[in-house]
Amino acid sequence: MHGSTRDMPVAIDLEQVRGQYAEWGTIQAGFETFKTDIDMTPLLLGLPDDRCQCPHWGFVIKGQITIRYADREEVIKAGDAYYMAPGHIPFLTAGTEVIEFSDMELYGQTMEVISKNLEALSGGN
Numbered sequence: 001m002h003g004s005t006r007d008m009p010v011a012i013d014l015e016q017v018r019g020q021y022a023e024w025g026t027i028q029a030g031f032e033t034f035k036t037d038i039d040m041t042p043l044l045l046g047l048p049d050d051r052c053q054c055p056h057w058g059f060v061i062k063g064q065i066t067i068r069y070a071d072r073e074e075v076i077k078a079g080d081a082y083y084m085a086p087g088h089i090p091f092l093t094a095g096t097e098v099i100e101f102s103d104m105e106l107y108g109q110t111m112e113v114i115s116k117n118l119e120a121l122s123g124g125n
Contacts, residue, residue, distance in 0.1 A: 040091065044117075046116070
């Protein structure tokens with residue numbers, strides 16, 4: 001399987017983020033562009049330990065991600081490949097672009113919580 005920004009469907013195109021995703025068997029493949037700084041802390045409330053429990057593998061094309069774990073912080077910069085272990089909170093800087101792969105089932109569970117939190121933060125609109 002393969003995909004590119006030319007043919008993967010756009011699933012999210014908000015003021016803060018644009019995401020193109022495809023299901024590859026049990027893997028969620030995605031291209032994401034973060035248009036503004038995004039601290040995921042409020043969006044992860046309600047997950048175990050209020051942290052993302054879905055593992056992610058990816059590559060930072062440009063920009064930077066700061067990953068906070070309970071016991072440490074990691075900074076991932078353009079040109080870096082990464083693995084985000086369960087129990088993380090990402091902070092993404094404006095202009096960051098990534099290619100990311102995630103477990104489909106765990107990603108779906110995480111996105112359910114994030115969607116509810118987004119709705120609550122936007123006042124239900």
